[in-house]
Amino acid sequence: xxxxxxxxxxxxxxxxxxxxxxxxxxxxxxxxxxxxxxxxxxxxxxxxxxxxxxxxxxxxxxxxxxxxxxxxxxxxxxxxxxxxxxxxxxxxxxxxxxxxxxxxxxxxxxxxxxxxxxxxxxxxxxxxxxxxxxxxxxxxxxxxxxxxxxxxxxxxxxxxxxxxxxxxxxxxxxxxxxxxxxxxxxxxxxxxxxxxxxxxxxxxxxxxxxxxxxxxxxxxxxxxxxxxxxxxxxxxxxxxxxxxxxxxxxxxxxxxxxxxxxxxxxxxxxxxxxxxxxxxxxxxxxxxxxxxxxxxxxxxxxxxxxxxxxxxxxxxxxxxxxxxxxxxxxxxxxxxxxxxxxxxxxxxxxxxxxxxxxxxxxxxxxxxxxxxxxxxxxxxxxxxxxxxxxxxxxxxxxxxxxxxxxxxxxxxxxxx
Numbered sequence: 001x002x003x004x005x006x007x008x009x010x011x012x013x014x015x016x017x018x019x020x021x022x023x024x025x026x027x028x029x030x031x032x033x034x035x036x037x038x039x040x041x042x043x044x045x046x047x048x049x050x051x052x053x054x055x056x057x058x059x060x061x062x063x064x065x066x067x068x069x070x071x072x073x074x075x076x077x078x079x080x081x082x083x084x085x086x087x088x089x090x091x092x093x094x095x096x097x098x099x100x101x102x103x104x105x106x107x108x109x110x111x112x113x114x115x116x117x118x119x120x121x122x123x124x125x126x127x128x129x130x131x132x133x134x135x136x137x138x139x140x141x142x143x144x145x146x147x148x149x150x151x152x153x154x155x156x157x158x159x160x161x162x163x164x165x166x167x168x169x170x171x172x173x174x175x176x177x178x179x180x181x182x183x184x185x186x187x188x189x190x191x192x193x194x195x196x197x198x199x200x201x202x203x204x205x206x207x208x209x210x211x212x213x214x215x216x217x218x219x220x221x222x223x224x225x226x227x228x229x230x231x232x233x234x235x236x237x238x239x240x241x242x243x244x245x246x247x248x249x250x251x252x253x254x255x256x257x258x259x260x261x262x263x264x265x266x267x268x269x270x271x272x273x274x275x276x277x278x279x280x281x282x283x284x285x286x287x288x289x290x291x292x293x294x295x296x297x298x299x300x301x302x303x304x305x306x307x308x309x310x311x312x313x314x315x316x317x318x319x320x321x322x323x324x325x326x327x328x329x330x331x332x333x334x335x336x337x338x339x340x341x342x343x344x345x346x347x348x349x350x351x352x353x354x355x356x357x358x359x360x361x362x363x364x365x366x367x368x369x370x371x372x373x374x375x376x377x378x379x380x381x382x383x384x385x386x387x388x389x390x391x392x393x394x395x396x397x398x399x400x401x402x403x404x405x406x407x408x409x410x411x412x413x414x415x416x
Contacts, residue, residue, distance in 0.1 A: 001063050002302065003028050003046075004070035005078040008036065010278030011070025015043060017283065017295040021303045026062060027070075028055075030077065048077065056084045066302050068254060069275045075099055090274060091250025098249055098274045101182045102143045108269060111248035113241075116268045117185040127164050130183045131157055137186040139220075140164055142178040150178065152218045153186055159218065187261040187268050192235070193225060194242045194258050195277050197297045197308075201252040203243055204311045206294045207286075207318075208235055211259070212390075224325035224390045227289060229383050231316050234262055239316075241267035249274070255298045281324075285351045285377035289322035323349075323378040323386040325393050328366065333405040335363045340402035347389040349380030363405060373403070 003026045007015050018025050019042075028046045029037040037045050049055045059067070059081060067087055069078040076099055082089035090098065097103040102120035109115055119130035120143055131138065140163050141151035150167045154160040160183070167178050191211040196203045209225040228235050242258045249272055257277040259270040276294050283293035301308040329335075335357050344350065356374040357363055366372065376393060378386045396402050 001026060002066045002068065003059055003062075003064045003078075003081070004043075004068055005048075005074030005081070006030060006033060007040075007070035008033065008073060009071050009280050010276045011074075012280055013283050013293070014068070014070055014276055014295045014298065017293070017299040018302070019043070020296075021299050023299065023303055026059075026064065028059070028067075028074075028081075030073065033073075052080070052084065056081060060085060068298070071278065072273060072275060075274050088253050090252050090254065094248075094250035098251070098272070100144050100180075101141070101184075101271055102180060104249065104269075104272065105182075105184075108245060108248050111244075113244050113248050114266060114268060116187055119183045120180050121164070121183055122180055124161055124164065127160060127181070127183060128157065131160055134183060134185055139182075139184045139186055140167075141182055141184070142167060142176075143180040143182040144176050144178075151220055153215055153220065154218065163218075187263050187270065189261040189263040189268075190234075191259060191261050191270070192238050193277070194239060194260065195294050196242070196246065196256050196258075197294060197301055198246065198251055198253055198256065199301045199305060199308055201247075202309070202312050203246060204297060204308070204314075205239055205316055206292070206297055207290065207322075208239060208316065209322075221328075222326055223394055224323055226323040226383060226386055226390065227318060227321050228316075229318065229321050238262055238267050241269075242272075245269050245272055253301075255294055257294075279375075280355060281375070282352065282354045282377070285322055285324070285379055288351060288379045289320040290318045320379050320381050321383045321386050322351075323390045325376045325378075325390055325397075327374045327376055327393070327397055327402060329363050329373050329403045329405060330365055330398070330400065331405050332363060332365045333407050334409075335359050335361050335403060336406045337404040338402065339404055340396045343396065344376060344393055344402070347378070347392055348385050349378040349389050351377040351379040353377070362408060363403070 001024045004011055005028050007027050015025055025043045027043045030048050067078050067082040069075040079095050094107055097107040105115050105118045117134050121127045121130055137153055137155045140154050140160050152163045170178050193209050195206040208228045211225045212223045214221045214223050255276040256274050258272040260267050286293035353376045378389050380386050
């Protein structure tokens with residue numbers, strides 16, 4: 001029996017992958033997700049008690065053998081519950097560093113792994129002192145959030161102070177107050193994402209992909225990424241560096257995903273997330289490109305560890321290239337139509353589209369990478385074909401050719 005903690009977003013297909021292998025699951029939700037829990041009919045559901053001992057007892061009664069975080073929300077609780085039950089988990093001493101980006105950098109530095117200059121600040125005075133030390137540009141972001149939530153590139157002290165005051169003590173994407181803010185040197189260079197699954201301290205690399213990031217008024221926006229068809233010298237350096245980061249952060253079991261930039265001085269970590277990659281990524285295009293998905297490899301590591309361990313010696317050699325675009329609508333209103341979708345479906349290498357909003361639904365402009373307005377997948381043997389199709393999609397999106405949005409109707413009470 002396996003317990004998935006907070007199976008939201010990235011955990012949806014992890015639960016499916018486990019059940020495909022005949023593994024029994026329990027979905028454990030924190031109380032703040034009770035509404036989602038009540039509508040979850042895919043597995044038995046438990047609500048975590050405010051008394052930790054009661055939750056531990058309930059899991060022990062069910063004979064739970066593994067506890068996994070099934071979203072960023074559940075990373076800390078999953079580790080604490082596994083520790084209380086004496087189950088396999090990542091290292092205890094670095095548990096806080098796997099959630100707090102400031103502690104993450106300190107853990108790397110302590111292990112001798114090169115990392116960006118940074119400072120954790122709680123006041124404007126702390127911030128201005130850090131800026132004098134770090135110089136510009138810097139990235140200012142919550143120390144304990146996720147994705148690009150609250151993240152901004154700042155080129156002046158005025159920009160940095162203004163953004164700090166905007167996010168300080170605000171509730172972030174994972175439901176925590178921004179009581180500490182991370183100020184980090186801006187990293188120049190190509191950005192990669194590397195996904196892994198680990199077992200007993202050894203790691204299998206699932207995907208190495210290059211990200212295309214746009215900065216809109218200082219906000220980093222992930223437009224799309226393209227998987228690497230093979231590992232050249234640069235990619236091998238990135239992978240070697242990421243595995244050193246996993247070891248420094250005590251990631252010995254389970255899934256992880258890491259963002260890193262290959263700077264002129266070598267790879268430098270942006271962040272590691274000790275969970276499967278999100279937001280809600282469908283496994284089918286991954287199977288088409290890689291022959292597997294991170295969710296299914298994690299399920300295999302639990303259900304058939306011998307077969308999983310045989311992968312430790314496998315070279316990274318995906319049969320096809322996969323690209324995925326996190327499409328966005330650049331205006332808010334009511335979705336009237338998706339006129340560009342037929343053109344997208346005819347692009348070379350098109351595989352599928354997931355999570356599009358439905359016509360008639362209110363839609364909000366957003367720079368966050370949450371997949372709220374859809375994810376488009378391309379799979380093809382040639383990287384150049386995938387990139388060209390993604391570029392066409394991006395232009396269509398930017399020229400307002402993908403979505404047609406109408407202003408939301410105002411009611412009489414809205415009129416002044």
